[in-house]
Amino acid sequence: MIYLVLKDLMLQKRMLSMMFLYIVLFSFTFQSIPDGQFIAILVAVSYMFVMMGCAWEDKNNSDVLWNSLPVSRWQIVGSKYLSILAYVAMVVPVYWFVSTAFTLLRIPVSTAPITWWGIGAAMAEVFLISSFYLPVFFALGYTKSRYWNFLLFFGTFSFGSLIPKVLPEPPSWLQNLQNAPMEIFWACFSGVVVLIVAISFFVSLLLYGRREF
Amino acid sequence: MKPILELRGVSKKFPEFSLDEVSFSLEPGYIMGFIGANGAGKSTTIKLIMNLLHLDGGEIKVFGLDSRQDELEIKQRVGFVYDENHFYEELTIKEMTMVVAPFYKNWDQQCYQSFVHRFELPEKKKIKTFSRGMKMKYSLAVALAHDAELLIMDEPTSGLDPIVRSELLEILSEVIQDERKSVLFSSHITSDLDRIADYITLIHNGQILFSEPKDQLLENYILIKGGHDLLDGRLQPYLVGMRENQFGFEGLVTNKEQVQAVVGGKAILETPTLEDIMLFCTRGKVV
Numbered sequence: 001m002i003y004l005v006l007k008d009l010m011l012q013k014r015m016l017s018m019m020f021l022y023i024v025l026f027s028f029t030f031q032s033i034p035d036g037q038f039i040a041i042l043v044a045v046s047y048m049f050v051m052m053g054c055a056w057e058d059k060n061n062s063d064v065l066w067n068s069l070p071v072s073r074w075q076i077v078g079s080k081y082l083s084i085l086a087y088v089a090m091v092v093p094v095y096w097f098v099s100t101a102f103t104l105l106r107i108p109v110s111t112a113p114i115t116w117w118g119i120g121a122a123m124a125e126v127f128l129i130s131s132f133y134l135p136v137f138f139a140l141g142y143t144k145s146r147y148w149n150f151l152l153f154f155g156t157f158s159f160g161s162l163i164p165k166v167l168p169e170p171p172s173w174l175q176n177l178q179n180a181p182m183e184i185f186w187a188c189f190s191g192v193v194v195l196i197v198a199i200s201f202f203v204s205l206l207l208y209g210r211r212e213f
Numbered sequence: 214m215k216p217i218l219e220l221r222g223v224s225k226k227f228p229e230f231s232l233d234e235v236s237f238s239l240e241p242g243y244i245m246g247f248i249g250a251n252g253a254g255k256s257t258t259i260k261l262i263m264n265l266l267h268l269d270g271g272e273i274k275v276f277g278l279d280s281r282q283d284e285l286e287i288k289q290r291v292g293f294v295y296d297e298n299h300f301y302e303e304l305t306i307k308e309m310t311m312v313v314a315p316f317y318k319n320w321d322q323q324c325y326q327s328f329v330h331r332f333e334l335p336e337k338k339k340i341k342t343f344s345r346g347m348k349m350k351y352s353l354a355v356a357l358a359h360d361a362e363l364l365i366m367d368e369p370t371s372g373l374d375p376i377v378r379s380e381l382l383e384i385l386s387e388v389i390q391d392e393r394k395s396v397l398f399s400s401h402i403t404s405d406l407d408r409i410a411d412y413i414t415l416i417h418n419g420q421i422l423f424s425e426p427k428d429q430l431l432e433n434y435i436l437i438k439g440g441h442d443l444l445d446g447r448l449q450p451y452l453v454g455m456r457e458n459q460f461g462f463e464g465l466v467t468n469k470e471q472v473q474a475v476v477g478g479k480a481i482l483e484t485p486t487l488e489d490i491m492l493f494c495t496r497g498k499v500v
Contacts, residue, residue: 006312010304
Protein backbone atom coordinates (compact mmCIF):
# COMPACT_ATOMS: atom_id res chain seq x y z
CA MET A 1 0.00 0.00 0.00
CA ILE A 2 2.94 2.27 0.74
CA TYR A 3 3.84 2.21 -2.97
CA LEU A 4 0.38 3.50 -3.87
CA VAL A 5 0.97 6.41 -1.48
CA LEU A 6 4.39 6.91 -3.04
CA LYS A 7 2.70 7.08 -6.44
CA ASP A 8 0.34 9.79 -5.14
CA LEU A 9 3.31 11.78 -3.87
CA MET A 10 5.22 11.40 -7.14
CA LEU A 11 2.21 12.70 -9.04
CA GLN A 12 1.74 15.57 -6.62
CA LYS A 13 5.36 16.65 -6.57
CA ARG A 14 4.67 18.22 -9.93
CA MET A 15 2.13 20.43 -8.18
CA LEU A 16 4.60 21.70 -5.58
CA SER A 17 4.81 25.11 -7.22
CA MET A 18 1.00 25.28 -7.11
CA MET A 19 1.18 24.46 -3.42
CA PHE A 20 3.39 27.51 -2.83
CA LEU A 21 1.00 29.65 -4.78
CA TYR A 22 -2.08 28.41 -2.90
CA ILE A 23 -0.39 28.95 0.46
CA VAL A 24 0.56 32.53 -0.49
CA LEU A 25 -2.97 33.16 -1.74
CA PHE A 26 -4.67 31.63 1.32
CA SER A 27 -2.32 33.53 3.66
CA PHE A 28 -3.91 36.73 2.37
CA THR A 29 -7.43 35.27 2.32
CA PHE A 30 -7.38 33.89 5.87
CA GLN A 31 -5.62 36.90 7.48
CA SER A 32 -8.94 37.88 9.01
CA ILE A 33 -8.96 34.74 11.19
CA PRO A 34 -5.55 34.86 12.87
CA ASP A 35 -6.45 32.06 15.34
CA GLY A 36 -7.50 29.67 12.61
CA GLN A 37 -5.28 30.84 9.77
CA PHE A 38 -2.73 28.03 9.97
CA ILE A 39 -5.40 25.34 10.31
CA ALA A 40 -7.53 26.79 7.49
CA ILE A 41 -4.55 26.92 5.11
CA LEU A 42 -3.44 23.43 6.02
CA VAL A 43 -6.96 22.07 5.53
CA ALA A 44 -7.64 23.93 2.28
CA VAL A 45 -4.36 23.04 0.58
CA SER A 46 -4.24 19.44 1.83
CA TYR A 47 -7.81 18.80 0.76
CA MET A 48 -7.11 20.29 -2.66
CA PHE A 49 -4.33 17.71 -2.96
CA VAL A 50 -6.75 14.94 -2.00
CA MET A 51 -8.98 16.13 -4.83
CA MET A 52 -6.10 16.36 -7.29
CA GLY A 53 -4.97 12.87 -6.32
CA CYS A 54 -8.43 11.60 -7.23
CA ALA A 55 -8.44 13.60 -10.46
CA TRP A 56 -5.14 11.97 -11.57
CA GLU A 57 -6.74 8.55 -11.20
CA ASP A 58 -9.66 9.58 -13.36
CA LYS A 59 -7.50 11.25 -15.98
CA ASN A 60 -5.35 8.14 -16.44
CA ASN A 61 -8.23 5.68 -16.02
CA SER A 62 -5.91 3.98 -13.58
CA ASP A 63 -8.54 1.78 -11.96
CA VAL A 64 -8.04 -0.61 -14.87
CA LEU A 65 -4.31 -0.73 -14.14
CA TRP A 66 -4.55 -1.27 -10.37
CA ASN A 67 -7.30 -3.83 -10.68
CA SER A 68 -5.24 -5.77 -13.22
CA LEU A 69 -2.20 -5.88 -10.94
CA PRO A 70 -1.93 -8.12 -7.88
CA VAL A 71 -3.29 -5.33 -5.71
CA SER A 72 -6.37 -5.84 -3.56
CA ARG A 73 -9.20 -3.35 -3.56
CA TRP A 74 -8.72 -2.65 0.14
CA GLN A 75 -5.15 -1.57 -0.61
CA ILE A 76 -6.36 0.77 -3.38
CA VAL A 77 -8.99 2.28 -1.08
CA GLY A 78 -6.74 2.35 1.99
CA SER A 79 -3.95 4.15 0.14
CA LYS A 80 -6.21 7.11 -0.59
CA TYR A 81 -6.89 7.54 3.13
CA LEU A 82 -3.23 7.04 3.99
CA SER A 83 -2.21 9.64 1.41
CA ILE A 84 -4.06 12.28 3.46
CA LEU A 85 -1.38 12.00 6.15
CA ALA A 86 1.31 12.41 3.50
CA TYR A 87 -0.36 15.50 2.00
CA VAL A 88 -0.62 17.25 5.37
CA ALA A 89 3.01 16.36 6.03
CA MET A 90 3.92 17.92 2.67
CA VAL A 91 2.02 21.15 3.27
CA VAL A 92 3.50 21.93 6.71
CA PRO A 93 7.12 22.55 5.57
CA VAL A 94 5.93 24.54 2.56
CA TYR A 95 3.78 26.69 4.90
CA TRP A 96 6.84 27.19 7.14
CA PHE A 97 8.90 28.21 4.09
CA VAL A 98 6.26 30.69 2.87
CA SER A 99 5.66 32.24 6.30
CA THR A 100 9.42 32.56 6.88
CA ALA A 101 9.81 34.17 3.46
CA PHE A 102 7.04 36.68 4.32
CA THR A 103 8.90 37.61 7.52
CA LEU A 104 12.34 37.84 5.91
CA LEU A 105 11.07 39.82 2.94
CA ARG A 106 8.99 42.02 5.27
CA ILE A 107 5.83 41.39 3.29
CA PRO A 108 2.96 42.83 5.35
CA VAL A 109 1.02 39.59 5.78
CA SER A 110 0.58 38.17 9.22
CA THR A 111 0.97 34.39 9.39
CA ALA A 112 0.08 32.17 12.31
CA PRO A 113 2.81 30.03 13.89
CA ILE A 114 2.98 26.28 13.28
CA THR A 115 1.78 24.32 16.30
CA TRP A 116 1.34 20.58 16.95
CA TRP A 117 -2.20 21.34 18.05
CA GLY A 118 -2.87 23.08 14.72
CA ILE A 119 -1.40 20.19 12.72
CA GLY A 120 -3.54 17.70 14.64
CA ALA A 121 -6.71 19.75 14.27
CA ALA A 122 -6.10 20.31 10.55
CA MET A 123 -5.41 16.64 9.99
CA ALA A 124 -8.61 15.71 11.78
CA GLU A 125 -10.56 18.17 9.64
CA VAL A 126 -9.05 16.98 6.34
CA PHE A 127 -9.80 13.39 7.35
CA LEU A 128 -13.37 14.39 8.19
CA ILE A 129 -14.07 16.18 4.91
CA SER A 130 -12.36 13.40 2.95
CA SER A 131 -14.41 10.81 4.82
CA PHE A 132 -17.53 12.36 3.35
CA TYR A 133 -16.00 12.67 -0.10
CA LEU A 134 -14.03 9.45 -0.71
CA PRO A 135 -16.97 6.98 -0.56
CA VAL A 136 -18.68 9.01 -3.30
CA PHE A 137 -15.44 9.08 -5.31
CA PHE A 138 -14.98 5.32 -4.99
CA ALA A 139 -18.58 4.72 -5.98
CA LEU A 140 -18.79 7.08 -8.95
CA GLY A 141 -15.28 8.14 -9.94
CA TYR A 142 -13.92 11.68 -9.93
CA THR A 143 -15.95 13.20 -12.78
CA LYS A 144 -19.34 12.26 -11.35
CA SER A 145 -18.38 13.05 -7.77
CA ARG A 146 -16.95 16.52 -8.34
CA TYR A 147 -20.23 18.36 -7.65
CA TRP A 148 -20.43 16.70 -4.25
CA ASN A 149 -16.78 17.57 -3.78
CA PHE A 150 -17.42 21.20 -4.69
CA LEU A 151 -20.26 21.37 -2.17
CA LEU A 152 -18.15 19.80 0.57
CA PHE A 153 -15.11 21.98 -0.01
CA PHE A 154 -16.81 25.34 -0.29
CA GLY A 155 -19.52 24.37 2.19
CA THR A 156 -16.87 23.69 4.82
CA PHE A 157 -15.24 27.07 4.38
CA SER A 158 -18.31 29.15 3.58
CA PHE A 159 -20.85 27.78 6.04
CA GLY A 160 -18.62 26.16 8.66
CA SER A 161 -18.41 29.35 10.64
CA LEU A 162 -22.20 29.80 10.51
CA ILE A 163 -23.01 26.46 12.12
CA PRO A 164 -22.56 27.60 15.75
CA LYS A 165 -24.89 30.55 15.05
CA VAL A 166 -27.57 28.44 13.37
CA LEU A 167 -27.55 25.42 15.67
CA PRO A 168 -29.42 25.58 19.00
CA GLU A 169 -27.55 25.42 22.31
CA PRO A 170 -25.44 22.26 22.49
CA PRO A 171 -26.80 19.54 24.81
CA SER A 172 -25.50 19.48 28.37
CA TRP A 173 -23.24 16.40 27.83
CA LEU A 174 -21.48 18.29 25.05
CA GLN A 175 -21.15 21.39 27.22
CA ASN A 176 -19.66 19.18 29.96
CA LEU A 177 -17.20 17.80 27.44
CA GLN A 178 -16.18 21.28 26.41
CA ASN A 179 -15.45 22.08 30.03
CA ALA A 180 -13.58 18.81 30.59
CA PRO A 181 -9.77 18.71 30.77
CA MET A 182 -8.17 19.12 27.34
CA GLU A 183 -6.84 15.53 27.36
CA ILE A 184 -10.34 14.09 27.73
CA PHE A 185 -11.80 16.46 25.15
CA TRP A 186 -9.14 15.56 22.60
CA ALA A 187 -9.38 11.85 23.33
CA CYS A 188 -13.14 11.98 22.71
CA PHE A 189 -12.74 14.15 19.62
CA SER A 190 -10.04 11.87 18.19
CA GLY A 191 -12.22 8.84 18.88
CA VAL A 192 -15.12 10.35 16.96
CA VAL A 193 -12.83 11.22 14.02
CA VAL A 194 -11.32 7.72 13.94
CA LEU A 195 -14.81 6.20 14.03
CA ILE A 196 -16.03 8.37 11.14
CA VAL A 197 -12.91 7.60 9.09
CA ALA A 198 -13.31 3.87 9.79
CA ILE A 199 -16.97 3.93 8.72
CA SER A 200 -16.04 5.93 5.63
CA PHE A 201 -13.27 3.45 4.75
CA PHE A 202 -15.58 0.43 4.98
CA VAL A 203 -18.31 2.18 2.97
CA SER A 204 -15.70 3.10 0.31
CA LEU A 205 -14.47 -0.48 0.23
CA LEU A 206 -18.00 -1.80 -0.15
CA LEU A 207 -18.85 0.64 -2.95
CA TYR A 208 -15.53 0.20 -4.75
CA GLY A 209 -15.96 -3.57 -4.60
CA ARG A 210 -19.15 -3.16 -6.62
CA ARG A 211 -17.53 -1.00 -9.30
CA GLU A 212 -16.86 -2.34 -12.78
CA PHE A 213 -14.18 -1.00 -15.08
CA MET B 214 -2.92 -31.36 -19.89
CA LYS B 215 -4.59 -28.96 -17.45
CA PRO B 216 -5.76 -25.76 -19.21
CA ILE B 217 -4.01 -22.57 -18.22
CA LEU B 218 -7.26 -20.68 -18.90
CA GLU B 219 -10.75 -22.08 -18.92
CA LEU B 220 -14.08 -20.30 -19.36
CA ARG B 221 -17.26 -22.27 -18.80
CA GLY B 222 -20.70 -20.84 -19.57
CA VAL B 223 -19.57 -17.28 -18.87
CA SER B 224 -22.32 -14.73 -19.23
CA LYS B 225 -22.62 -11.01 -18.66
CA LYS B 226 -25.61 -8.82 -19.37
CA PHE B 227 -25.60 -5.14 -20.26
CA PRO B 228 -28.67 -3.17 -21.33
CA GLU B 229 -27.73 -3.33 -25.01
CA PHE B 230 -25.33 -6.23 -25.19
CA SER B 231 -24.74 -9.56 -23.54
CA LEU B 232 -22.16 -12.30 -23.48
CA ASP B 233 -23.97 -15.56 -23.73
CA GLU B 234 -22.55 -18.81 -22.35
CA VAL B 235 -18.98 -18.15 -23.49
CA SER B 236 -16.80 -21.26 -23.16
CA PHE B 237 -13.29 -22.01 -24.36
CA SER B 238 -9.97 -23.15 -22.96
CA LEU B 239 -6.29 -22.59 -23.61
CA GLU B 240 -3.51 -25.03 -22.79
CA PRO B 241 0.06 -24.10 -21.79
CA GLY B 242 2.50 -23.48 -24.61
CA TYR B 243 0.07 -22.01 -27.13
CA ILE B 244 -1.05 -18.69 -28.54
CA MET B 245 -4.78 -18.26 -28.92
CA GLY B 246 -6.07 -15.62 -31.29
CA PHE B 247 -9.32 -14.21 -29.99
CA ILE B 248 -11.01 -12.64 -32.98
CA GLY B 249 -14.25 -10.86 -33.70
CA ALA B 250 -15.58 -7.59 -35.03
CA ASN B 251 -15.59 -4.43 -32.92
CA GLY B 252 -18.25 -4.79 -30.24
CA ALA B 253 -18.41 -8.58 -30.57
CA GLY B 254 -17.45 -9.10 -26.91
CA LYS B 255 -13.66 -9.58 -26.96
CA SER B 256 -12.84 -6.82 -24.47
CA THR B 257 -15.78 -7.75 -22.24
CA THR B 258 -14.51 -11.33 -22.09
CA ILE B 259 -11.00 -10.14 -21.25
CA LYS B 260 -12.32 -7.79 -18.58
CA LEU B 261 -14.23 -10.70 -17.05
CA ILE B 262 -11.07 -12.80 -17.01
CA MET B 263 -9.19 -9.94 -15.31
CA ASN B 264 -12.04 -9.43 -12.82
CA LEU B 265 -12.65 -5.88 -14.03
CA LEU B 266 -16.29 -6.82 -14.55
CA HIS B 267 -18.49 -8.96 -12.34
CA LEU B 268 -19.69 -12.29 -13.68
CA ASP B 269 -23.43 -12.81 -14.11
CA GLY B 270 -22.98 -16.53 -14.65
CA GLY B 271 -20.47 -19.23 -15.39
CA GLU B 272 -16.97 -19.88 -14.17
CA ILE B 273 -13.47 -18.72 -15.08
CA LYS B 274 -10.42 -20.72 -14.03
CA VAL B 275 -6.87 -19.52 -14.52
CA PHE B 276 -4.05 -21.99 -13.71
CA GLY B 277 -6.86 -24.17 -12.35
CA LEU B 278 -7.68 -21.50 -9.74
CA ASP B 279 -10.95 -19.63 -9.36
CA SER B 280 -10.61 -16.19 -10.95
CA ARG B 281 -12.56 -14.53 -8.12
CA GLN B 282 -11.43 -16.35 -4.99
CA ASP B 283 -7.77 -16.61 -5.98
CA GLU B 284 -7.59 -13.29 -7.78
CA LEU B 285 -4.31 -12.01 -6.33
CA GLU B 286 -2.48 -15.31 -6.72
CA ILE B 287 -3.60 -15.46 -10.35
CA LYS B 288 -2.57 -11.88 -11.07
CA GLN B 289 0.93 -12.59 -9.78
CA ARG B 290 1.27 -14.97 -12.75
CA VAL B 291 -0.60 -12.99 -15.41
CA GLY B 292 0.77 -10.23 -17.63
CA PHE B 293 -1.50 -7.85 -19.49
CA VAL B 294 -1.24 -5.49 -22.42
CA TYR B 295 -4.33 -3.44 -23.19
CA ASP B 296 -5.30 -1.44 -26.25
CA GLU B 297 -5.03 1.81 -24.29
CA ASN B 298 -2.36 3.07 -21.95
CA HIS B 299 -3.39 3.01 -18.30
CA PHE B 300 -0.06 4.01 -16.82
CA TYR B 301 0.22 7.52 -15.41
CA GLU B 302 1.13 9.79 -18.28
CA GLU B 303 2.73 12.32 -15.94
CA LEU B 304 5.30 9.82 -14.61
CA THR B 305 8.44 8.50 -16.26
CA ILE B 306 8.68 4.75 -16.77
CA LYS B 307 11.37 4.69 -14.11
CA GLU B 308 8.92 6.16 -11.59
CA MET B 309 6.05 3.99 -12.81
CA THR B 310 8.13 0.84 -12.50
CA MET B 311 9.24 1.87 -9.01
CA VAL B 312 5.56 1.79 -8.01
CA VAL B 313 4.43 -1.29 -9.94
CA ALA B 314 7.37 -3.67 -9.49
CA PRO B 315 7.07 -4.21 -5.69
CA PHE B 316 3.63 -5.78 -6.14
CA TYR B 317 5.11 -8.72 -8.07
CA LYS B 318 6.87 -11.43 -6.05
CA ASN B 319 8.77 -12.66 -9.13
CA TRP B 320 9.85 -9.28 -10.44
CA ASP B 321 13.19 -9.58 -12.24
CA GLN B 322 14.78 -6.15 -12.52
CA GLN B 323 17.55 -7.42 -14.79
CA CYS B 324 15.02 -8.92 -17.18
CA TYR B 325 13.03 -5.67 -17.10
CA GLN B 326 16.15 -3.62 -17.85
CA SER B 327 17.02 -5.89 -20.75
CA PHE B 328 13.60 -5.28 -22.32
CA VAL B 329 13.82 -1.52 -21.70
CA HIS B 330 17.19 -1.57 -23.45
CA ARG B 331 15.96 -3.79 -26.28
CA PHE B 332 12.86 -1.65 -26.87
CA GLU B 333 14.94 1.55 -26.59
CA LEU B 334 12.58 3.03 -24.03
CA PRO B 335 13.81 6.33 -22.54
CA GLU B 336 13.57 5.85 -18.78
CA LYS B 337 13.59 9.51 -17.89
CA LYS B 338 10.92 10.75 -20.28
CA LYS B 339 7.32 11.10 -19.22
CA ILE B 340 4.99 8.41 -20.55
CA LYS B 341 2.85 11.10 -22.20
CA THR B 342 5.72 11.79 -24.63
CA PHE B 343 5.78 8.15 -25.75
CA SER B 344 4.34 6.97 -29.05
CA ARG B 345 1.58 4.37 -29.01
CA GLY B 346 4.14 1.70 -29.92
CA MET B 347 6.43 2.68 -27.05
CA LYS B 348 3.57 2.57 -24.57
CA MET B 349 2.68 -0.92 -25.76
CA LYS B 350 6.32 -1.98 -25.48
CA TYR B 351 6.50 -0.65 -21.93
CA SER B 352 3.37 -2.65 -21.00
CA LEU B 353 5.00 -5.70 -22.54
CA ALA B 354 8.26 -5.13 -20.62
CA VAL B 355 6.30 -4.98 -17.35
CA ALA B 356 4.32 -8.09 -18.33
CA LEU B 357 7.46 -10.08 -19.18
CA ALA B 358 9.60 -8.89 -16.26
CA HIS B 359 7.60 -10.84 -13.69
CA ASP B 360 7.77 -14.11 -15.59
CA ALA B 361 4.05 -14.13 -16.40
CA GLU B 362 2.81 -17.57 -17.43
CA LEU B 363 -0.27 -16.19 -19.14
CA LEU B 364 -0.15 -13.05 -21.26
CA ILE B 365 -3.51 -11.44 -21.87
CA MET B 366 -3.42 -8.95 -24.71
CA ASP B 367 -6.43 -6.91 -25.72
CA GLU B 368 -5.95 -5.47 -29.22
CA PRO B 369 -2.24 -4.81 -28.57
CA THR B 370 -1.47 -4.13 -32.22
CA SER B 371 -4.31 -1.74 -33.03
CA GLY B 372 -2.95 1.58 -34.20
CA LEU B 373 0.64 0.30 -34.46
CA ASP B 374 2.80 0.49 -37.54
CA PRO B 375 3.80 -2.76 -39.28
CA ILE B 376 7.36 -2.66 -37.91
CA VAL B 377 6.29 -2.48 -34.27
CA ARG B 378 3.61 -5.10 -34.90
CA SER B 379 6.18 -7.39 -36.40
CA GLU B 380 8.53 -6.83 -33.43
CA LEU B 381 5.73 -7.72 -31.03
CA LEU B 382 4.93 -10.92 -32.90
CA GLU B 383 8.61 -11.91 -32.82
CA ILE B 384 8.72 -11.41 -29.06
CA LEU B 385 5.57 -13.46 -28.57
CA SER B 386 7.10 -16.26 -30.61
CA GLU B 387 10.11 -16.14 -28.27
CA VAL B 388 7.89 -16.11 -25.18
CA ILE B 389 6.05 -19.19 -26.31
CA GLN B 390 9.32 -21.16 -26.55
CA ASP B 391 8.85 -21.65 -22.83
CA GLU B 392 6.16 -24.31 -22.84
CA ARG B 393 4.74 -23.23 -19.50
CA LYS B 394 3.54 -19.99 -21.06
CA SER B 395 0.48 -19.10 -23.11
CA VAL B 396 -0.87 -16.00 -24.78
CA LEU B 397 -4.46 -14.91 -25.29
CA PHE B 398 -4.27 -12.33 -28.06
CA SER B 399 -7.43 -10.48 -28.99
CA SER B 400 -7.41 -8.68 -32.29
CA HIS B 401 -9.46 -7.82 -35.30
CA ILE B 402 -6.24 -7.59 -37.34
CA THR B 403 -6.29 -11.23 -38.31
CA SER B 404 -3.11 -11.08 -40.42
CA ASP B 405 -1.13 -10.90 -37.14
CA LEU B 406 -2.76 -14.09 -35.97
CA ASP B 407 -2.22 -15.83 -39.31
CA ARG B 408 1.47 -15.62 -38.42
CA ILE B 409 1.58 -16.68 -34.80
CA ALA B 410 -1.64 -18.18 -33.45
CA ASP B 411 -2.01 -21.88 -32.69
CA TYR B 412 -5.70 -21.66 -31.81
CA ILE B 413 -8.42 -19.33 -33.02
CA THR B 414 -11.56 -18.44 -31.08
CA LEU B 415 -14.16 -16.43 -32.93
CA ILE B 416 -16.73 -14.42 -31.01
CA HIS B 417 -19.73 -12.76 -32.63
CA ASN B 418 -22.55 -10.86 -30.93
CA GLY B 419 -21.44 -12.18 -27.55
CA GLN B 420 -21.38 -15.83 -28.62
CA ILE B 421 -18.47 -18.12 -29.43
CA LEU B 422 -18.82 -19.38 -32.99
CA PHE B 423 -15.80 -21.69 -32.78
CA SER B 424 -12.61 -22.29 -30.82
CA GLU B 425 -10.30 -24.58 -32.78
CA PRO B 426 -6.68 -25.16 -33.79
CA LYS B 427 -5.80 -22.75 -36.59
CA ASP B 428 -4.46 -25.45 -38.90
CA GLN B 429 -7.65 -27.43 -38.54
CA LEU B 430 -9.70 -24.34 -39.38
CA LEU B 431 -7.68 -23.66 -42.50
CA GLU B 432 -8.15 -27.29 -43.54
CA ASN B 433 -11.87 -27.35 -42.85
CA TYR B 434 -12.78 -24.22 -44.75
CA ILE B 435 -12.28 -23.47 -48.46
CA LEU B 436 -12.68 -20.16 -50.24
CA ILE B 437 -14.66 -20.59 -53.44
CA LYS B 438 -15.01 -18.14 -56.34
CA GLY B 439 -17.22 -18.81 -59.33
CA GLY B 440 -20.01 -17.69 -61.64
CA HIS B 441 -23.67 -17.22 -60.81
CA ASP B 442 -24.54 -20.47 -62.62
CA LEU B 443 -23.02 -22.45 -59.73
CA LEU B 444 -25.59 -21.06 -57.31
CA ASP B 445 -28.23 -23.59 -58.28
CA GLY B 446 -28.75 -24.94 -54.77
CA ARG B 447 -26.26 -27.80 -54.84
CA LEU B 448 -23.64 -25.76 -52.95
CA GLN B 449 -26.16 -24.64 -50.35
CA PRO B 450 -25.43 -27.37 -47.74
CA TYR B 451 -21.71 -26.50 -47.71
CA LEU B 452 -21.91 -22.71 -47.80
CA VAL B 453 -20.97 -20.94 -44.58
CA GLY B 454 -21.25 -17.49 -46.11
CA MET B 455 -20.97 -15.76 -49.44
CA ARG B 456 -21.24 -12.49 -51.27
CA GLU B 457 -22.38 -11.91 -54.83
CA ASN B 458 -21.39 -9.28 -57.30
CA GLN B 459 -22.17 -8.66 -60.94
CA PHE B 460 -19.46 -11.09 -62.10
CA GLY B 461 -20.22 -14.01 -59.83
CA PHE B 462 -19.82 -14.95 -56.19
CA GLU B 463 -17.21 -15.54 -53.52
CA GLY B 464 -17.92 -17.71 -50.53
CA LEU B 465 -16.65 -19.91 -47.74
CA VAL B 466 -17.51 -23.59 -47.81
CA THR B 467 -16.79 -26.74 -45.81
CA ASN B 468 -16.23 -30.28 -47.13
CA LYS B 469 -13.62 -29.64 -49.80
CA GLU B 470 -13.98 -33.04 -51.56
CA GLN B 471 -17.74 -32.86 -51.89
CA VAL B 472 -17.62 -29.24 -53.07
CA GLN B 473 -15.02 -30.20 -55.67
CA ALA B 474 -17.33 -32.94 -56.88
CA VAL B 475 -20.20 -30.46 -57.20
CA VAL B 476 -18.38 -27.66 -59.01
CA GLY B 477 -15.91 -29.71 -61.04
CA GLY B 478 -13.47 -27.32 -62.67
CA LYS B 479 -15.90 -24.41 -62.84
CA ALA B 480 -14.76 -22.65 -59.65
CA ILE B 481 -11.54 -21.52 -58.07
CA LEU B 482 -10.89 -23.12 -54.69
CA GLU B 483 -8.36 -21.46 -52.40
CA THR B 484 -7.16 -21.75 -48.83
CA PRO B 485 -8.87 -18.92 -46.93
CA THR B 486 -7.18 -16.44 -44.64
CA LEU B 487 -8.43 -15.94 -41.09
CA GLU B 488 -10.00 -12.71 -42.29
CA ASP B 489 -12.03 -14.63 -44.90
CA ILE B 490 -13.17 -17.10 -42.25
CA MET B 491 -14.08 -14.35 -39.79
CA LEU B 492 -15.89 -12.34 -42.44
CA PHE B 493 -18.01 -15.13 -43.87
CA CYS B 494 -18.72 -16.81 -40.54
CA THR B 495 -20.01 -13.59 -39.02
CA ARG B 496 -21.72 -12.02 -42.03
CA GLY B 497 -23.37 -15.14 -43.47
CA LYS B 498 -24.83 -14.65 -46.90
CA VAL B 499 -24.57 -11.16 -48.33
CA VAL B 500 -25.96 -10.51 -51.78
